[in-house]
Amino acid sequence: MTFKKINAWFHLWLGLASGIVVFVLGITGCILVFEQEIKSMTSPWLHAEKPDGGKYLPPSVLVNSLQKQVPGKEIESIWYHGEGRTAHLNMHESDSTAYVNPYTAEVVALVDHEDIFHFFKDGHYYLWFPKEIGHYVTGWGTLIFFLLLISGLILWWPKRWNKKGRDQSFKIRWRAKFKRVNYDLHNVLGFYSIILALIFAFTALMMSFTWFNNGVYWMAGGKNKPRLEAVSDTTTNIRSNVMVQVDKAWHKGIHEIAEHNPLEILMHFPEKASEAIYVCTDMFNGTWRDVYLDQYTLRELPASNKRVRDEDLASWIRRYNYGLHVGLVGGLPVKIIYFLASLICASLPVTGFYIWWGKKKKSAKKTKPRVI
Known part of the structure; x- marks a missing residue:
């Protein structure tokens, strides 16, 4: 079995194993990136x-x-x-x-701290499982996603850097059949979002696992x-x-x-x-x-x-990790970019599953015995 086939097999089965986790993290991340802006518009008690x-x-x-x-x-x-x-x-x-x-010491409001964003945070942090279990589910799901991004980049890499190869890797054929459009949405959008997706995964791993956090700290000279x-x-x-x-x-x-x-x-x-x-x-x-x-x-x-x-550099990475994860390093424009990247991350398990399902149905048709 060639490296390409091994990598494709690796990408397929790890994708199927982590798909639900990645989808939930992506969708809840889209919502949470604008948490403060939404609260500011919908919660008058925040203003004085x-x-x-x-x-x-x-x-x-x-x-x-x-x-x-x-x-x-x-x-x-x-x-x-x-x-x-x-x-x-x-x-x-x-x-x-x-x-x-x-300014006046007036009590403006008493509000239940478990608002709708608490629900989304519970899904983003723990996938709505008990904390002791959900912490590991989302953590290991994120680690698998990190590996999938690397294997996906290898699969995306054009065989030839001619015009045809570039068009297949960088453009979505909107006029093609749905099956081809779905493939391009997975392949092309996955590439365009890969840098931010790697940042999402890396910073999440820093918060999920002590061994990963300490390893990065040590490699950065801490x-x-x-x-x-x-x-x-x-x-x-x-x-x-x-x-x-x-x-x-x-x-x-x-x-x-x-x-x-x-x-x-x-x-x-x-x-x-x-x-x-x-x-x-x-x-x-x-x-x-x-x-x-x-x-x-x-x-x-x-x-x-x-x-x-x-x-020092190692401590700086730790201190800025949260801001990098949630998009607090560049104001509203960065948050909009983070929203779109998170939405693409959520779509990858869906488009990837459809690619696998289409190949599975095609394979089943080929192996179906003929009636004589």
Whole structure:
């Protein structure tokens, strides 16, 4: 058996094995790429009108306002989303997310956090299986898809680079019979989307498998570092007021730590005396910076991330992986391109199955015995 036949066999059966996974990931990816834009248009509680002379209010003010409306609920975190947007607060053991005007402290809405996008994310991450099972189903399905892209490129490669060969590889014969059009949709569109499809698969594998993530990190020159715990020093000022310290950490995050989009900041409140105040800032192009502050001294702890510009190549790849996967690196034009590429990826199992089914029917006709 020649290499070409082995590769074709490999492409066929792995395609059949992973087809449903790839189709679901592609369709849900099309929807999720515009999640924020769709939410912005359909969810009025995400927007906040800024009054004349209005200024951002610190976390303690928004927390106090919310606790008056939902007494007894413990608030875990707050996320300021920038100018003209509400801040959202997460409550412990609650199905609702609170949206509060950061200029007036008015509680705008209490919304169930399991919206329609939660359904699509569950399909994209776990194929609607339980998390423990679905994580591996989508992960290994993505790995198979990655291998299929390579084998597909080999199958696509023209035998001859003359005009006929180029036309067959780069053009869709729209006026041909449906069977030929379907073949071209699989072959030609698969080629045009292959770079982005490889990016989708590669970045997904980085998030799915620790061994793959660590392997890429090592090949990029990264060195294993001990995991540092973010722990506050309880011997310094254990009687300090937590929300007073959170307000100070918020002010420090906006005015001293943040370099990009300083008004977009996420904070998680410490629940224990030894926990640090978590500050997430520099949300830019799909990356962010995790900063841990001692809740008593507000000293930045060693467990905090460096600024992206100070990272080595291996850490830079890890930090930008999510942004590359979801198309946050170039604004709306890139998202539109990602949408089209994801739609093509979803179509490949469908067109590929039809190619296989047509050959199977043709083969069955040839082997059908003649009646004498």
